[in-house]
Amino acid sequence: GQQLNQSPQSMFIQEGEDVSMNCTSSSIFNTWLWYKQDPGEGPVLLIALYKAGELTSNGRLTAQFGITRKDSFLNISASIPSDVGIYFCAGQFEPSGAGSYQLTFGKGTKLSVIP
Amino acid sequence: SAVISQKPSRDICQRGTSLTIQCQVDSQVTMMFWYRQQPGQSLTLIATANQGSEATYESGFVIDKFPISRPNLTFSTLTVSNMSPEDSSIYLCSVDSSVFNEQFFGPGTRLTVL
Numbered sequence: 001g002q003q004l005n006q007s008p009q010s011m012f013i014q015e016g017e018d019v020s021m022n023c024t025s026s027s028i029f030n031t032w033l034w035y036k037q038d039p040g041e042g043p044v045l046l047i048a049l050y051k052a053g054e055l056t057s058n059g060r061l062t063a064q065f066g067i068t069r070k071d072s073f074l075n076i077s078a079s080i081p082s083d084v085g086i087y088f089c090a091g092q093f094e095p096s097g098a099g100s101y102q103l104t105f106g107k108g109t110k111l112s113v114i115p
Numbered sequence: 116s117a118v119i120s121q122k123p124s125r126d127i128c129q130r131g132t133s134l135t136i137q138c139q140v141d142s143q144v145t146m147m148f149w150y151r152q153q154p155g156q157s158l159t160l161i162a163t164a165n166q167g168s169e170a171t172y173e174s175g176f177v178i179d180k181f182p183i184s185r186p187n188l189t190f191s192t193l194t195v196s197n198m199s200p201e202d203s204s205i206y207l208c209s210v211d212s213s214v215f216n217e218q219f220f221g222p223g224t225r226l227t228v229l
Contacts, residue, residue, distance in 0.1 A: 033217065042207050042220035043158070045116070088157060092218075103148075103209075103218055105157045 003027075006089050006106030013079055014114050021087060021109040022073040029091035032065050032072040033103070037086045046087075047074070079113050086110050117142055117210050119221035127227045128198055135194045136224045138208035143188035146211035148218065149181070153204045161206075164191045198228045 006023045013019055023032070031050055035043035047058050049065035049072060056063055062075045076083055089106040118141040128134050138147065149161040161181055162170040170183040184192045195202050205223045212219065 031217075035220075040223075040225070042119075042209075042223045045217055045219060048217050090218075102160060102163070103158075105159075107157045 004089055004091055004104055004106040006109060008109055009107065010110040010112070012112045012114060015079060015081060017079055019076040019079055019083070019111060020073060021089075022071065023089035023091075023106045024071040025091055025104075026070070027091070027093075028069040029093050029104075030069075031092040032063070033090040033092060034061075034063050034072070034074045035088045035090060037088065037108075039085075043088060076111075079111075081113050081115055084111055084113050116217075117144065117212065117219045119208060119210060119219060121208060121221040121224050123224060124222065125225040125227075127229060129229055130199055132198055133194055133196045134198065134226060135192050136206050136208075136226075138191045138193070138221055140189045140210050144210040144212070145188070147185060147191045148209045148211070149183065149191070149193045150207045150209065150220075151204045152207060152223070158207065161193070195226065198226075200228045202226065203228045 004023050004025050033048050034046045036046055037043045047056050047063040052069050053067045054065040060077045065072055086108045088108045090103045092103050120139045122137045147164045150158040151161055152158045160173050161176045162172040164170045164183050164185040166185045166188050180196055182194045205225050207220050207223045209218045209220045
């Protein structure tokens with residue numbers, strides 16, 4: 001089945017620094033999604049990518065869908081303390097004939113921001 | 116985006132008992148999903164719940180252990196049966212926005228089995 005390799009596993013950065021994390025896969029996905037999970041909460045969708053090569057921004061967040069549809073990166077600019085959390089990439093595909101958009105998640109990147 | 120609530124938010128249960136987790140959505144959705152997130156781990160899909168049909172389970176998960184109901188387009192339940200400490204996890208429901216091809220998650224149910 002599909003697997004997503006997400007890196008780095010964890011990051012410690014100074015407030016104000018930029019952050020970059022990425023995911024790669026051996027399989028092609030139709031959609032890439034980036035989520036953030038705070039402690040005790042469910043994942044919150046940050047950015048969704050639908051087209052190969054697509055570059056999308058959401059405030060200080062920028063994400064790109066790789067041209068091969070097998071990878072994606074997420075950048076956070078000028079980090080602030082509330083950026084702390086676990087960031088997950090997720091790839092979505094539709095199994096042939098099933099009509100179900102299943103998600104496969106990466107293992108997450110734990111971000112710590114030092115004030 | 117859909118607003119999703121789950122009950123209970125957390126529970127501590129004894130080995131051998133069962134717990135039913137509820138998921139309520141503020142709008143009608145076609146697809147509802149149940150995930151498990153073990154401590155410090157990523158999310159693993161348990162099953163897909165469609166209204167009017169049996170749930171579709173992923174490899175490693177079976178109906179006898181995780182029975183699911185989907186009585187209408189806004190509600191679903193997941194039961195964790197005959198629990199053991201290994202079932203201690205966060206259980207999350209999510210819904211698929213068929214318009215946007217995005218999934219939105221509930222806040223999760225934190226289960227601890229003693």
